[in-house]
Amino acid sequence: MNKLECNLGKLLLKNPITVASGTFGSGKEFKDFYDLSLLGGIMVKGTTPKKRIGNKPQRLVETSGGIINSIGLANGGVNDFINNILPETKNYGTEIIVNISGGTIDDYGYMAEKLSIDGVSALEVNISCPNVKAGGITFGTDPKMAYEVTKMVKNNTSKPIIMKLSPNVTDISIMAQAVEGGGADIISMINTLIGMAIDIEKQKPIINNIIGGYSGPPIKPIALRMVYEVYKSVNIPIIGMGGIMNTTDALEFIMAGATAISIGTANFVDPYIPLNIIDGIEKFLDRKCLKSYTQIIGAAHR
Amino acid sequence: MNKLECNLGKLLLKNPITVASGTFGSGKEFKDFYDLSLLGGIMVKGTTPKKRIGNKPQRLVETSGGIINSIGLANGGVNDFINNILPETKNYGTEIIVNISGGTIDDYGYMAEKLSIDGVSALEVNISCPNVKAGGITFGTDPKMAYEVTKMVKNNTSKPIIMKLSPNVTDISIMAQAVEGGGADIISMINTLIGMAIDIEKQKPIINNIIGGYSGPPIKPIALRMVYEVYKSVNIPIIGMGGIMNTTDALEFIMAGATAISIGTANFVDPYIPLNIIDGIEKFLDRKCLKSYTQIIGAAHR
Amino acid sequence: MIYKNYGNIISNEPIIKNFVYLMIIKEKNIANTARPGQFIEIKTGLIPLLRKPISIFEVDKEKETISILYQVKGQGTKNLSELTANEKLDIIGPLGQGFTIKKFAKKCLLIGGGIGIAPLYDLGLKLKEAGNEIEIILGFSCKETSYAIDYFSKLGPVKIATIDGSLGELGTVEVILEKYNFKDIDKAYACGPEPMLKYLKTLEDEIDLELSLEAYMGCGVGACLSCVCKMTDGEYKRVCKEGPIFQVKEVSFDE
Amino acid sequence: MIYKNYGNIISNEPIIKNFVYLMIIKEKNIANTARPGQFIEIKTGLIPLLRKPISIFEVDKEKETISILYQVKGQGTKNLSELTANEKLDIIGPLGQGFTIKKFAKKCLLIGGGIGIAPLYDLGLKLKEAGNEIEIILGFSCKETSYAIDYFSKLGPVKIATIDGSLGELGTVEVILEKYNFKDIDKAYACGPEPMLKYLKTLEDEIDLELSLEAYMGCGVGACLSCVCKMTDGEYKRVCKEGPIFQVKEVSFDE
Numbered sequence A, B: 001m002n003k004l005e006c007n008l009g010k011l012l013l014k015n016p017i018t019v020a021s022g023t024f025g026s027g028k029e030f031k032d033f034y035d036l037s038l039l040g041g042i043m044v045k046g047t048t049p050k051k052r053i054g055n056k057p058q059r060l061v062e063t064s065g066g067i068i069n070s071i072g073l074a075n076g077g078v079n080d081f082i083n084n085i086l087p088e089t090k091n092y093g094t095e096i097i098v099n100i101s102g103g104t105i106d107d108y109g110y111m112a113e114k115l116s117i118d119g120v121s122a123l124e125v126n127i128s129c130p131n132v133k134a135g136g137i138t139f140g141t142d143p144k145m146a147y148e149v150t151k152m153v154k155n156n157t158s159k160p161i162i163m164k165l166s167p168n169v170t171d172i173s174i175m176a177q178a179v180e181g182g183g184a185d186i187i188s189m190i191n192t193l194i195g196m197a198i199d200i201e202k203q204k205p206i207i208n209n210i211i212g213g214y215s216g217p218p219i220k221p222i223a224l225r226m227v228y229e230v231y232k233s234v235n236i237p238i239i240g241m242g243g244i245m246n247t248t249d250a251l252e253f254i255m256a257g258a259t260a261i262s263i264g265t266a267n268f269v270d271p272y273i274p275l276n277i278i279d280g281i282e283k284f285l286d287r288k289c290l291k292s293y294t295q296i297i298g299a300a301h302r
Numbered sequence C, D: 001m002i003y004k005n006y007g008n009i010i011s012n013e014p015i016i017k018n019f020v021y022l023m024i025i026k027e028k029n030i031a032n033t034a035r036p037g038q039f040i041e042i043k044t045g046l047i048p049l050l051r052k053p054i055s056i057f058e059v060d061k062e063k064e065t066i067s068i069l070y071q072v073k074g075q076g077t078k079n080l081s082e083l084t085a086n087e088k089l090d091i092i093g094p095l096g097q098g099f100t101i102k103k104f105a106k107k108c109l110l111i112g113g114g115i116g117i118a119p120l121y122d123l124g125l126k127l128k129e130a131g132n133e134i135e136i137i138l139g140f141s142c143k144e145t146s147y148a149i150d151y152f153s154k155l156g157p158v159k160i161a162t163i164d165g166s167l168g169e170l171g172t173v174e175v176i177l178e179k180y181n182f183k184d185i186d187k188a189y190a191c192g193p194e195p196m197l198k199y200l201k202t203l204e205d206e207i208d209l210e211l212s213l214e215a216y217m218g219c220g221v222g223a224c225l226s227c228v229c230k231m232t233d234g235e236y237k238r239v240c241k242e243g244p245i246f247q248v249k250e251v252s253f254d255e
């Protein structure tokens, strides 16, 4: 048996290492570096019902050892994705997980239905975006709205659905239970924390959108704690992410309760990090004489 | 006029640089390094109604460029503080701000009354602790409980009261408005974020208490964003903190809306950081030809 | 093809200490494939986390080296300046699109402001190789902080402007361009600070101009969409992928 | 008095490369006031953020130097090992309480396990100065990873145990202590890994023993309450302030 075979219920990955939405494009940009079929899966850049040009730059800045971004979900829209991107991603030999975002609950249903097609292995539902009908409150910070989005997606697709939790909440377990109740097959977590940086010379926020999503190494302890909490609260598998840079980080997430992990910001630092982690986990298992990485999922709870 | 004179409403500081509760003891431990009267104020280590021995070690670990701690509010209790610590702190020539914690709302009232004595310049109310009567929900994550604590403290003291907000909430503005409504004179923010770290060799959480408070440079962008948001939501002054290591960090907080700032984890790295920042802010003001640092409070909002 | 390789530092010398450095790096694949205007992304140390985009200053295919000319700004470029010969350098490249290179009927003009001169030197060499005559305009803050003029002198006549007038004309490259006779020029190329580029935009009808733009980069390979700049048609393009070279008429500097 | 000063590194030599190093630092104030058993907190680089507690291995008041003997474990000690002579070192110290030093009626025994031998050498020197005779027991994993034995040989007879038996007796210091005749010993001092300390705790009625403890430190000066260890009376004491030296009877290793 393959030591790294990864069973996420309705979704099977050849290994538990995926790359996080928004940090890997559709994969194309990384093809020069390595054979994408080595990855467990690719979460493609967030897709929306219609084309979005995204936010005014400056969209990204490094701060405090991490980065803040506010891209504004720039993308060509779901039709463009289906017509122009999906045909290529089908050939990558890895699971293609499409990350979807919307401004209304109906948007999510529309996207789910549209994407219930060949070449899409699963849908990852980004609920860290504002509900335009609820005064801009983020779907992912209100358990009822998160539940509604989950149910809507569930009702419009038979693909495995991965609900992606926002960490900007008081109680992450309540959010996890809400999406589990709504029919989520898998939880991915965490999305970015909200942060900002100020240019003291200009006396202005650096990111044009003022605030942005904070990611990278600094958010790891928070992400890890949340995975640990959610593992105790739900019965569906977790894809853990947030600042994973190396094998140790990845193993921490697995021991906290993640069945798979996702590499985000690290892809900018060194595109080979996902492969290094696959290799590193194999070596760790060998050193500990373990037959499958699944033996250490949630180990820190014992 | 003194460029750094700091007016927090009922509380006046000679300069806006204070040191954060739990990172500076009662000041005594830093007396060898410099004259404590140079500081704007000292937030002393958290005090509780009764003596607490604190959590089992390991209580602290460095991770991801910051630290996680779970000291467990170890302290001698409020009477010990009044009898054995306050007589000494009175001579430091700086404002002594007593940080109080409790397990019930009455605890806070009791502490507020007890500490309404000479030598105490203000009370800083730590609401990042569990309410034992409400199933362990943290006071600082529920606006109603935060409001109740504020009112209770207010009713039991005429000292200026500083409500210290927890960042582990969905909407920090609601919390800020709740304590303002309860009668808070000042807000201090942020307390630590909840984080964890796992020892992959032992396959166990590193901190004995499993989770702990995450502080230091990595939390700065989150703290800054929260100060920025709260500045827009309330009319009382803010003492900003969270990962401040140098003059630039301090100025960012001031421009985000903080009237004073507090240095925490940085004291462990270099005890002279508070003095370096006082000096650095003066130089910045000179360079920009500003007469008072108050001219840049909230500058990033303009 | 984009490579991620460890180059070997051949030398790293200050042109002006703590300010501008020239580093020569041996890296076969990048040296063999890079075109003028392209850049590399360098991991300068543990912190900063992100790689830093730096233009290719010169390529020596025979020696299989590239060189970079860089200015120390913050931690990343400071780290770079502290590296020494024989150390390894983690680089990704070549990245982005290059400048147009061909034989033009009339002369070519290179316009560089400050460290923006960096991508223009290799361009000049290749334009010359292609049989073009070249004129150069460079702008610096003052004589003491001017550099690499000797390199450009090898390409053709150099005009200089400094803000304090300590070298060449007093002012920015604008003062030279205002009275410049573009009749002999078929094609111009420019790189420099934003005010300079905005000024050049006003000349778009007088002169056929390619600009090398800067933008804050996350990935450098087109994946993160952070490095965009606005086009006249309202769309955003990626400086790291469709750029850093753009036609002046394409780009919009209105916010 | 606690000082925060920049010491000057006189030398930093591997005793065993990538494993154990000896660094000599010139810092007048600490050299003049440090007592055996005290330690310093060193800022080893940008990352790790926290200072690292390291015992004082030897003091030379005349030369105004202190030395440290340290083992490379993670990033902090790795940073230390890469420093070279004439670099500055940001240190705070001397910290904590020292060992008891006086003239005892009978002999003194030093018991060190691994890098735990570090605080014992200066102690031995000062005990000898005070007129005591000294015996030493040291434990290592194997011959190849043993070190500094030559230093201790200057103090008195040294007995050694190694886990693999490649030097001295086979096993830990326990195998030597089990058959040790404590009759001639008035006072013992120990520092080493936790299992060794726990074993020594079982000897508390046989021998008057002082232990040097370790605990994860935040501030190093008594302010953060992170470095505590349990006492037999149920209270916690701070290793950095009341310690690192404790009487074996005070401390509790339960749980």
Ligand SMILES: Cc1cc2nc3c(=O)[nH]c(=O)nc-3n(C[C@H](O)[C@H](O)[C@H](O)COP(=O)(O)OP(=O)(O)OC[C@H]3O[C@@H](n4cnc5c(N)ncnc54)[C@H](O)[C@@H]3O)c2cc1C
Pocket (backbone or CB within 6 Å): C039, C048, C050, C051, C052, C053, C054, C055, C056, C068, C069, C070, C071, C072, C073, C074, C075, C076, C077, C078, C115, C118, C119, C213, C214, C215, C216, C217, C218, C244
């Ligand atoms: C395509 C391109 C080519 C460049 N070529 C050169 C060159 O040949 N020589 C040279 O000296 N400089 C060049 N730069 C600029 C160089 O990238 C920045 O000076 C450098 O990143 C500064 O990093 P720092 O850590 O030293 O300073 P910081 O203090 O981090 O930043 C100083 C300024 O540099 C810019 N900067 C910082 N990080 C990035 C980033 N990740 N991406 C883009 N800009 C950033 C920002 O505007 C920032 O305000 C180029 C930039 C781009 C986009």
Ligand SMILES: Cc1cc2nc3c(=O)[nH]c(=O)nc-3n(C[C@H](O)[C@H](O)[C@H](O)COP(=O)(O)OP(=O)(O)OC[C@H]3O[C@@H](n4cnc5c(N)ncnc54)[C@H](O)[C@@H]3O)c2cc1C
Pocket (backbone or CB within 6 Å): D039, D048, D050, D051, D052, D053, D054, D055, D056, D068, D069, D070, D071, D072, D073, D074, D075, D076, D077, D078, D115, D118, D119, D213, D214, D215, D216, D217, D218, D244
């Ligand atoms: C009072 C005291 C005296 C010491 N004297 C010596 C000495 O003379 N020579 C020597 O080689 N070592 C000594 N140590 C141990 C030394 O402090 C650690 O080996 C060092 O901190 C490891 O840091 P690192 O970054 O290299 O490794 P890391 O990978 O960070 O840690 C390795 C292990 O070292 C310990 N450690 C890490 N950080 C700290 C910290 N801030 N405080 C306490 N322990 C920590 C932890 O147990 C950790 O598991 C002493 C420790 C204490 C408490």
Ligand SMILES: Cc1cc2nc3c(=O)[nH]c(=O)nc-3n(C[C@H](O)[C@H](O)[C@H](O)COP(=O)(O)O)c2cc1C
Pocket (backbone or CB within 6 Å): A020, A021, A022, A023, A045, A046, A047, A067, A069, A071, A073, A099, A126, A164, A190, A191, A192, A213, A214, A215, A216, A217, A219, A241, A242, A243, A244, A262, A263, A264, A265, A266, C218, C224
């Ligand atoms: C530039 C950038 C763009 C992102 N875009 C998306 C997105 O479109 N949809 C989404 O769900 N998450 C997005 N994310 C969040 C990441 O997928 C991931 O959850 C987060 O960055 C934490 O992981 P990391 O610390 O490893 O980067 C983005 C992150 C970054 C840095």
Ligand SMILES: Cc1cc2nc3c(=O)[nH]c(=O)nc-3n(C[C@H](O)[C@H](O)[C@H](O)COP(=O)(O)O)c2cc1C
Pocket (backbone or CB within 6 Å): B020, B021, B022, B023, B045, B046, B047, B067, B069, B071, B073, B099, B126, B164, B190, B191, B192, B213, B214, B215, B216, B217, B219, B241, B242, B243, B244, B262, B263, B264, B265, B266, D218, D224
């Ligand atoms: C070791 C330690 C102990 C702390 N103890 C307290 C405390 O008793 N009461 C309190 O309100 N905050 C406490 N804090 C939180 C700090 O006062 C501060 O809010 C937080 O650390 C963020 O600032 P920093 O990143 O500058 O450290 C403690 C923090 C640390 C690191």
Ligand code: FES
Pocket (backbone or CB within 6 Å): C216, C217, C218, C219, C220, C221, C222, C223, C224, C225, C226, C227, C228, C238, C239, C240, C241
């Ligand atoms: S830097 Fe990521 S798309 Fe250009």
Ligand code: FES
Pocket (backbone or CB within 6 Å): D216, D217, D218, D219, D220, D221, D222, D223, D224, D225, D226, D227, D228, D238, D239, D240, D241
């Ligand atoms: S390390 Fe802070 S009290 Fe000992």
